[in-house]
Amino acid sequence: MKLRLFKQERCCPRMGPGCLSAGLPVVCLFVVMCQTTIMAVEYDGGVVIGADSRTTTGAYIANRVTDKLTRIHNKIYCCRSGSAADTQAIAEIVAYQLGFHSIELDEPPLVETAANLFRASCYRYREELTAGILVAGWDKRKGGQVYSVPIGGMLVRQPVSVGGSGSTYIYGFMDANYKPGMNKEQCMELTAAALSLAMERDGSSGGVVRLASISEEGVERRVILGNQLPKFSTH
Amino acid sequence: FFFFLIFEVFFGVFSFTINSAITINAVLEVEASKVGCSVPAARKTGTTICGVVFKDGVVLGADTRATEGMIVADKNCSKIHYISPNIYCCGAGTAADTEMTTQLISSNLELHSLSTGRLPRVATANRMLKQMLFRYQGYIGAALVLGGVDCNGPHLYSIYPHGSTDKLPYVTMGSGSLAAMAVFEDRYKPDMEEDAAKQLVRDAIAAGIFNDLGSGSNIDLCVITKSKVNYIRPHDEANKKGVRTGDYKYKRGTTGVLTKAVTPIDLELLEESVQTMDTS
Numbered sequence: 001m002k003l004r005l006f007k008q009e010r011c012c013p014r015m016g017p018g019c020l021s022a023g024l025p026v027v028c029l030f031v032v033m034c035q036t037t038i039m040a041v042e043y044d045g046g047v048v049i050g051a052d053s054r055t056t057t058g059a060y061i062a063n064r065v066t067d068k069l070t071r072i073h074n075k076i077y078c079c080r081s082g083s084a085a086d087t088q089a090i091a092e093i094v095a096y097q098l099g100f101h102s103i104e105l106d107e108p109p110l111v112e113t114a115a116n117l118f119r120a121s122c123y124r125y126r127e128e129l130t131a132g133i134l135v136a137g138w139d140k141r142k143g144g145q146v147y148s149v150p151i152g153g154m155l156v157r158q159p160v161s162v163g164g165s166g167s168t169y170i171y172g173f174m175d176a177n178y179k180p181g182m183n184k185e186q187c188m189e190l191t192a193a194a195l196s197l198a199m200e201r202d203g204s205s206g207g208v209v210r211l212a213s214i215s216e217e218g219v220e221r222r223v224i225l226g227n228q229l230p231k232f233s234t235h
Numbered sequence: 236f237f238f239f240l241i242f243e244v245f246f247g248v249f250s251f252t253i254n255s256a257i258t259i260n261a262v263l264e265v266e267a268s269k270v271g272c273s274v275p276a277a278r279k280t281g282t283t284i285c286g287v288v289f290k291d292g293v294v295l296g297a298d299t300r301a302t303e304g305m306i307v308a309d310k311n312c313s314k315i316h317y318i319s320p321n322i323y324c325c326g327a328g329t330a331a332d333t334e335m336t337t338q339l340i341s342s343n344l345e346l347h348s349l350s351t352g353r354l355p356r357v358a359t360a361n362r363m364l365k366q367m368l369f370r371y372q373g374y375i376g377a378a379l380v381l382g383g384v385d386c387n388g389p390h391l392y393s394i395y396p397h398g399s400t401d402k403l404p405y406v407t408m409g410s411g412s413l414a415a416m417a418v419f420e421d422r423y424k425p426d427m428e429e430d431a432a433k434q435l436v437r438d439a440i441a442a443g444i445f446n447d448l449g450s451g452s453n454i455d456l457c458v459i460t461k462s463k464v465n466y467i468r469p470h471d472e473a474n475k476k477g478v479r480t481g482d483y484k485y486k487r488g489t490t491g492v493l494t495k496a497v498t499p500i501d502l503e504l505l506e507e508s509v510q511t512m513d514t515s
Contacts, residue, residue, distance in 0.1 A: 063401040085395065089366075092362075
């Protein structure tokens with residue numbers, strides 16, 4: 001039996017239960033994806049970032065408690081979506097580069113620097129990679145910042161940004177409910193609500209909601225379990 | 236920046252080596268079919284492998300069947316590989332890939348451990364494995380469950396062929412992973428005792444063996460704690476070959492002998508030559 005190997009996100013045709021019933025022991029290699037819903041919001045004094053916790057290989061959930069909020073530096077985090085291997089590798093490389101740069105500078109690095117390092121890798125290897133990343137953090141110069149580096153390697157700073165496969169379901173919610181000048185708690189509630197709605201509708205998103213807020217004081221992390229998520233549906 | 240260049244070189248080198256490997260394999264396949272034989276299929280371990288973190292350490296488990304297509308190539312192969320005295324790794328996927336990958340990282344980790352003068356950490360082994368697998372972009376079909384105990388406590392990682400890793404309290408891999416995960420999701424509790432953990436892993440592997448065609452034979456366990464490693468092979472012979480109750484051989488005398496004629500054959504020695512071996 002040929003071992004099917006696919007390096008791009010175009011997964012091999014879902015063999016699924018049909019193949020198993022034919023009596024074939026299947027070792028089919030799907031790419032491990034964090035299809036995801038991720039979100040980042042700026043507020044005056046910091047940022048709030050959030051993500052779901054589901055990693056899939058095809059239709060199987062490989063990890064239902066993934067932490068997609070990855071630490072790049074003390075006060076700079078990134079939200080990962082796309083291929084799990086690609087985003088983990090890029091995040092580790094950028095964390096190394098940024099750590100080195102920070103030691104050279106002898107001061108905390110800028111969020112813009114981190115975002116540019118992500119952009120450099122994602123744009124140069126755009127043909128080989130499937131990575132959609134939100135870089136968010138706090139620095140002394142510009143305070144809380146959110147930078148979006150989607151697939152293809154563009155870099156743009158936005159006050160609020162969503163990403164991943166589940167983001168398509170909450171653009172409307174974001175446009176209606178985001179107002180500039182919210183404080184930290186309001187941002188947390190908005191993020192939790194948006195992620196819950198996306199997780200409800202998107203099959204590739206689910207599990208728990210992981211939130212983090214980054215400000216001058218430091219990083220505060222929260223987990224909202226499935227049964228504690230805000231409920232919107234009445235039917 | 237040095238690292239950035241390495242990343243660049245990785246991709247450059249990757250396209251060169253992988254392309255040449257692919258073309259060589261393609262050429263071999265064509266040549267072989269011309270002569271009339273076929274290229275041997277990659278032997279895969281259909282497999283159920285799993286690991287669980289318990290109070291004092293980790294328990295790793297694996298079945299022992301290796302398949303070549305629909306045929307069982309090895310009824311009792313060892314899928315739990317040694318990485319370092321405190322770290323072991325189960326491998327699913329292409330058997331050669333898991334074997335070679337774990338041996339390479341084990342060797343590098345020993346050198347690293349001699350350089351640092353410390354017992355290696357599971358996170359180090361994880362980094363080495365994921366960076367190598369990512370470099371080969373998934374063409375090395377090795378899905379691994381890495382577990383061990385180091386100065387920071389017990390750790391368990393699952394590593395996928397494309398190079399992504401997850402750090403979890405319980406993991407399963409291989410074609411029987413869904414069956415094993417069902418057992419784990421039902422009965423896992425944090426901070427179990429060693430015997431409960433061993434029983435849980437044994438049951439998870441058994442679920443894979445009996446419900447997945449690609450897994451079978453016996454159950455191997457490896458219990459790693461701070462003080463010792465217990466490599467139990469086999470822990471459970473779940474599929475012992477039965478003993479025949481009868482025999483088709485007939486005893487001498489069952490058939491009556493009527494006549495017997497013995498003819499010795501005389502052989503005449505014609506020529507004898509001695510050739511001394513050159514021993515110096």
